[in-house]
Amino acid sequence: MTLARLDEVLRDALRDGRGVGAFNVIQIEHAEALVAAAERARLPVVLQISENAVRYHGSLAPIALATKAIAQQSEVVCVLHLDHATSEQLVDEAVALGFTSVMFDGSRLDDETNRAVTRSVVRRCRGAGVSVEAELGEVGGKDGVHAPGVRTDPDAAARFVADTGVDALAVAVGSSHAMTSRTAHLDLDLVAAIRARVPVPLVLHGSSGVADDQLRAAVAAGMTKINIATHLNKVFTRAVRGYLDDEPGTVDTRKYLAQGRSAVADEAARLLELIAMRTDVTV
Template identity: 35%
Template sequence: MALVTTTEMFKKAYHGGYAVGAFNVNNMEIVQGITEAAGELKSPVILQVSKGARAYANHTYLVKLVEAAVIENPDIPIALHLDHGDSFELCKSCIDGGFTSVMIDASSKSFEDNIAVTKQVVEYAHAHGVVVEAELGTLAGIEDEVVVESGHESYTRPEEVEEFVDRTGCDSLAIAIGTSHGAYKFTPDQCTRNADGILVPPPLRFDVLEECMKRLPEFPIVLHGSSSVPQEFVKMVNQYGGNMPDAVGIPEEQLRKAAELAVCKINIDSDIRLAMTGNIRKYMAEHPDHFDPRQYLKPARQAVKDMVAHKIVNVLGSNGKA
């Protein structure tokens, strides 16, 4: 099976009450861990590459790693997606370079400018058999080059979504309902604390999601910034020399609810990073005499695989849907 677009993935997910996981990739071990989990669980999967990942690993290396994963996992659909493309030129480069899906994120611009840039990308992408994700509303947090300070985020306005989709022709739409980028999604002042002293974030705005669903029937919705920041890995990082106070994410039960509605794609990155980093720190502390990267990257790769398997089964519900 060759790389696919997300069109059929999203159609099946929408009507099946599940979401497809979009996991950010930066190196071989991450690609392997994600696709091994998806392959064993017979789940469709989206491997997404950010502008920062291309700068770090090189476009060609990443594409070839993903193509190798397709060869190794011929029974599951795999899409290669550009995450947070910030210009027509970047999107064009990825379209020309083998990606099957791109995101143009012009959400920081005015409504009219967002439409103009998105439409330009859509026209080029569709002419080359590639699908386009766009965004309305802005998420707080930090992810690679995407930086929005807390207090400057804005929820998606449901009354704008129909016009936006009609005028741009985009294939899916990322909306802002209270998710946030990175591992520090909310300040302590925005949260409450449970009996164990753990920060509890404000609930997602399902009213915004449901109103968008009404206005865009059977149209795939995307959630960015949807890592849950598992506290066991935050503790592991901190136990072995890290310093991550008050890192908190989106509760998994809320993401599962979103997946049962119109959300067909859920982006997950920070949870993979935490699982990898926690296990590498632990391995280094327990084996100070080891220096072979294969020694500490092997458990890190397994941690990615275990994390993705957990998300597929317990959050996305996409297992067995390939």
């Protein structure tokens, strides 16, 4: 199936009151697992490649083109998304490679510079038919640079979207990147307040630390794109470790990586269905 733009997928989900799962690709097994999960759930999925993953691989093209090929062979809608890019050059490379969405992270820049650079990124990407996500209000835990307890102001978020023209906005409402326990408590009243002021879909980063009931409540309150990475890495690692504990003589990497791939497919399918489920949660 043809790759879709993020704004199109999120617009449909927002209209229907659903959440959309956005999961990180690090190895090719992740891409295979996530597409298999989406096909099983019959739901769209956002395949994210982060700037950190690019740094790990040494370049963007190999993992990006492999992920793109897997997505294009899928029976469901997939978005190929560059996540947390701080480099404009990397954004431009992603656009040239056929990404359908990018997240430009200017949160380390001063406010005026962040708005100006984000606006420029939006202008270039929109001309290429690529949607843009950005971040306002630092999300805790990202590389240790964000202060704890930071929250996004609804009026500031509305102004940022108006100034930059972004298609989706990541906001800080109580989650934190790289959490290994699902104990984050979201400010659902704040989610609803931002949703009431901001005309584009909202993105929840750091969702690995958010329990199932809170994820559903976040969607009910107004979140649409739900980013999950660390939680699935835990699932992958646990499956690989379990296999090697049971079969310590294994040297064929395919045998234990297949266990990780299968486990991620199972959990990603469950999460896709969970956040796409209509809920009666009252905020």
